[in-house]
Structure formats: C-alpha cells, structure tokens
Amino acid sequence: MADQPKGCARVTGAVLGEPATPDAVATPDEQPVKEKKMTATVGKKAPDFNAPAYYNGSFTNVQLSDHFGKWILLCFYPGDFTFV
C-alpha cells in the first residue's frame, strides 16, 4: 500500500489502464483513436482502480486488483452524512 501524500493535496480515485489525458496523444494526421472506455458489465472483468481510503483509524490506499482471488462486494453510495 502506497503512502498518502502529505499535506493538503487533493487525492481521488483513479482508474488504472486508461490514459490520464486521452486527447493529448492525438495528432492531426492520425486517425482519431476510438476512445477506449472501460464500462463495468456483468460477465466482464471489473475495471481496476486505485483510491485513497479510510480504514480502521488510518488513511491508506486500495487497489482493487490486489484483492482479486477473494470475492469482493463494491458498494457506491451518494454521500457521507446522507440519510438512507
């Protein structure tokens, strides 16, 4: 697990295996590269990602693929301190 950046850097989750700036590599004489977008679907590999996390009193990082080999339940929700 990587250390958290110190200070006030704003960290966020990032999908792995996708270029950070897809347009940056395109040049005029190249055919536009069809954007390869990872979208989760049943029966297909789960998009891998890395994200900062809070766990058991500390801050850490989670990479999804580090946990392949086990069953995983991934739950998204609208926001902390919401009501449902």
Next chain:
Amino acid sequence: MSAVADKYQELKDLGCEVFSVSVDSHFVHKMWNDHELVKMVDGGVPFHMLSDQAGNIGRAYGIYDETQGIELRGRFIIDPDGVIQAMELLTPPVGRKIAETIRQVQAFQVVRASGGAEATPAGWMPGDPVLRPGPHLVGNVWKEWKPNE
C-alpha cells in the same frame, strides 16, 4: 453503509471483502465514521471506505451522475477472477437490502464451486435444491422445481 457494516462478519465468513465508495474525501469518511456510524455499528465501519472525489471510478462503473456530481447506489459482486457477476443500481432515496446481496454471493459461490455445472433457480436460498442444466432438464424443470414451493 451502516447496514453493510452490520453484516460485515457474515460477508467475511463467506470470504467476501467489502469496499464502499463515494465522492467524499477520505477525511470526511473518517468524520462520518467517528461521529455517526460508530453510534450505529459497534466499533464503526469495519471495511475500507474509498474516496473518488473526481468520479473517475464511478464513471468506469457506469454509476456516476454527472448532473448531481454524485455516485448512485451501485452494487457490484466481483468473483475471485475479478469478473463482475452481479450489479444492482438504485437512485439515492431507496436503500439496499443487504440480505439479498448475501444470498446472491452464496448462490454465485455454489455455481462456482460446481464449475458451472449447477444453477440456482429463482428465489434459491442456501440448502435449497439446485438445478443441473443439461439435455435431461429441457422441458423437465417443472419436475424438479416449482416457483411456489
């Protein structure tokens, strides 16, 4: 999330790891856990609470709402090969039923343990009979399984 936290041990006993994700920072996750969730679940949230402030993960999973800037209630069951076996998506006002998630994990584990030879019919619960799809079963499911039993 407290409902999932409450059933965490049951999921752990099934060999299932849990990760929650929202667009809140991990700092806010700490505050939410320490100030509210700990009052709902003994010891607080027992799993990693992930932060996806830019919505990158949510977009990859197709559950990011661009208009509201939030992640919808998407729930994914991922098998040990990293393959998504189940997904559920709810709008924010309705919460999940974790018992159904646990039932689905158990059903997928039965199917996996059989190497795909077995299938679980609608409403299957652990201990119920399973189906073994093959030529003999075509047109004969009624002999082995009925929806009202």
